[in-house]
Amino acid sequence: MGKTARAAAAWRTYKEVNKPGAPPIGARIRAVPRLVRGVAKGDYPHMGRGKLAMMALGVLYIISPIDIIPDFLMLIGVADDFGLLLWLTGSLLGESGRFVQWEDQSRVAPHTERVFPPPGDGATHH
Numbered sequence: 001m002g003k004t005a006r007a008a009a010a011w012r013t014y015k016e017v018n019k020p021g022a023p024p025i026g027a028r029i030r031a032v033p034r035l036v037r038g039v040a041k042g043d044y045p046h047m048g049r050g051k052l053a054m055m056a057l058g059v060l061y062i063i064s065p066i067d068i069i070p071d072f073l074m075l076i077g078v079a080d081d082f083g084l085l086l087w088l089t090g091s092l093l094g095e096s097g098r099f100v101q102w103e104d105q106s107r108v109a110p111h112t113e114r115v116f117p118p119p120g121d122g123a124t125h126h
Helices: 003-017 025-041 049-063 074-108
Strands: none
Touching: 003 074, 025 049, 025 074, 049 074
16 A cells, blocks of 8 residues: 555545544444454454454554564665554544444344445445
8 A cells, every 4th residue: 555545544534533423533442342343253244354354464463573574674664564554543443433333223223224334435345
């Protein structure tokens, strides 16, 4: 992912988090463990286990002492970690916000079919 794409993803996340009526950032962060549990158990239908696995690999890569691009190559080595961190943060905040909305819909209408809008770019993410 290039610098422009990372910046665009960060901007979309910022706009989504600050949208009127959107779940606040604290609620999104607190929802992450429930999101992970819901995806792993198959209870949350709007995110696939593959994306969850990619996020887990991203976390492992960031905390791992082993790097694909070593950090001693200063700008390049740090940039890959930072780019991954931006993607991971944006993905988690965006998906946890949709999860909070899905939970709220589930409480309001537990016995009706849930209509859930796709993510902002219109693509299906599974």
